[in-house]
Amino acid sequence: MLINIKGLNDSLVFVFGRGTFQEYYDFLQSKFTSNKRLFAGSQVVFKGEGLRLLSRDEISHLQKLCLDNGMILNNFTLHKSRQNPSNDTIIYRNIRSGQKVRSEGSIVVWGNVHESAEVSAARDIIVLGRLEGIAHAGCYGETQSIVFALNLNPGQIRIADKISRSPGTSITNDSAPEIAYLDEDNICIKEYDARDIYSGILNPK
Amino acid sequence: MEKNSEGQVIVVTSGKGGVGKTTTVANVSSALARLGYKVVVMDLDIGLKKLDLVLGLENRVIYDIVQVIEGECTLKQALVKDKRFPHLFMLPAAQTRNKDEITPEQVKQLCKQLQEEFEYVFIDCPAGIEQGFRNAIAAANSAIVVTNPEVSAVRDADRIIGMLESNNFKDIKLVINRLQNDMVEAGDMLSINDLTEHLCIDLLGVVPEDKNVVISTNRGEPIILNEKADASPAFNNIARRITGEEVEFLTFEDPSFWHKLKRSLFPGR
Numbered sequence: 001m002l003i004n005i006k007g008l009n010d011s012l013v014f015v016f017g018r019g020t021f022q023e024y025y026d027f028l029q030s031k032f033t034s035n036k037r038l039f040a041g042s043q044v045v046f047k048g049e050g051l052r053l054l055s056r057d058e059i060s061h062l063q064k065l066c067l068d069n070g071m072i073l074n075n076f077t078l079h080k081s082r083q084n085p086s087n088d089t090i091i092y093r094n095i096r097s098g099q100k101v102r103s104e105g106s107i108v109v110w111g112n113v114h115e116s117a118e119v120s121a122a123r124d125i126i127v128l129g130r131l132e133g134i135a136h137a138g139c140y141g142e143t144q145s146i147v148f149a150l151n152l153n154p155g156q157i158r159i160a161d162k163i164s165r166s167p168g169t170s171i172t173n174d175s176a177p178e179i180a181y182l183d184e185d186n187i188c189i190k191e192y193d194a195r196d197i198y199s200g201i202l203n204p205k
Numbered sequence: 206m207e208k209n210s211e212g213q214v215i216v217v218t219s220g221k222g223g224v225g226k227t228t229t230v231a232n233v234s235s236a237l238a239r240l241g242y243k244v245v246v247m248d249l250d251i252g253l254k255k256l257d258l259v260l261g262l263e264n265r266v267i268y269d270i271v272q273v274i275e276g277e278c279t280l281k282q283a284l285v286k287d288k289r290f291p292h293l294f295m296l297p298a299a300q301t302r303n304k305d306e307i308t309p310e311q312v313k314q315l316c317k318q319l320q321e322e323f324e325y326v327f328i329d330c331p332a333g334i335e336q337g338f339r340n341a342i343a344a345a346n347s348a349i350v351v352t353n354p355e356v357s358a359v360r361d362a363d364r365i366i367g368m369l370e371s372n373n374f375k376d377i378k379l380v381i382n383r384l385q386n387d388m389v390e391a392g393d394m395l396s397i398n399d400l401t402e403h404l405c406i407d408l409l410g411v412v413p414e415d416k417n418v419v420i421s422t423n424r425g426e427p428i429i430l431n432e433k434a435d436a437s438p439a440f441n442n443i444a445r446r447i448t449g450e451e452v453e454f455l456t457f458e459d460p461s462f463w464h465k466l467k468r469s470l471f472p473g474r
Contacts, residue, residue, distance in 0.1 A: 097367060099367045114403075
């Protein structure tokens with residue numbers, strides 16, 4: 001799909017797939033003209049890996065096209081993820097009960113995240129150990145963030161503004177690393193598979 | 206834990222109350238003193254002191270730590286000598302004062318003086334993570350975290366270890382107190398393995414549940430004086446490990462008659 005248009009949290013999310021600027025432009029223009037009523041007045045967020053291949057100028061042209069069709073730009077996530085790709089955090093210790101760690105990018109923990117410890121990140125959380133505490137990925141609203149742990153058994157997982165808590169009975173799956181991601185409005189957990197890179201769960205930002 | 210030319214300051218802490226900090230301090234320090242090391246124990250549970258009671262030195266307390274800090278008496282005057290172990294001294298806490306009447310800086314200064322004379326300075330830390338805890342860890346260069354095999358104690362221990370780590374403690378060791386092997390075998394109690402795996406720190410010793418501890422505490426006699434008690438060798442081993450000696454961990458398999466009989470009758474089990 002060239003541009004996937006989804007409704008999310010009262011705004012429209014345009015997920016850019018692979019394509020050129022001209023293809024995007026023509027695609028959007030045809031969409032807007034064919035369905036003026038739907039787009040006028042809605043908030044719009046740009047997303048997706050296709051954006052990385054565009055220049056700032058080209059993006060602003062697309063944004064202008066939206067503005068001209070009566071849309072409101074709501075693109076805080078775009079700026080966040082494009083700002084500075086090196087604000088990721090790497091931690092070499094266990095995060096223990098009562099401790100809090102926050103990253104403005106993704107976070108990698110070489111150790112465990114113990115019960116009642118908190119880890120939050122603007123993007124992904126990767127725990128190379130046990131995750132038993134609270135993990136909040138995409139804490140600024142990045143819905144494509146994921147939580148990964150070698151042993152995923154958290155008290156609570158949040159991705160963007162969605163919360164899911166542990167079912168109470170601990171489902172210990174010692175054998176395989178797992179990954180938590182947002183599928184529409186639900187937080188899903190599945191065994192990690194390197195092929196996820198192609199399935200759309202992992203979104204390189 | 207290595208011996209320095211300057212004395213080592215060890216804080217014994219737990220977060221949760223009632224897990225056996227004071228019992229551990231009293232017995233490990235007595236055991237070290239019996240091995241011939243010069244040891245001083247410092248009770249920092251100001252307002253709720255117990256160490257003097259457990260060591261049976263209550264009647265001999267004249268001055269306390271707050272009076273030393275306020276300059277009412279000298280450090281030497283306040284130290285109480287244990288008659289049973291000539292190398293063991295205690296610096297008592299004040300019962301009528303509060304934990305916020307002394308500062309971490311003052312504790313540091315006191316420890317500096319004590320370090321010159323003693324090989325081991327033990328600090329009995331109060332429960333909690335407030336001022337009393339901050340005072341207790343200020344001067345220490347290593348820590349012993351005492352926990353019981355139950356989830357509430359383990360969570361507090363985890364919190365405490367985190368706080369010690371953020372205060373740059375490198376030498377943190379675990380003592381598991383009141384382990385009941387029959388319950389572990391029945392799956393009703395956390396095992397040694399569960400605890401060390403969860404807390405991710407090295408084990409210094411395991412003390413089994415022992416009713417004799419209550420008796421000896423009430424009498425004011427350290428349990429290590431009772432050679433028949435189960436807890437006695439455990440505390441002795443902890444003391445020896447602190448000196449750097451490698452001591453094998455005790456196994457707590459029940460060597461009762463029926464057990465042995467069962468094993469000889471049904472060797473497969």
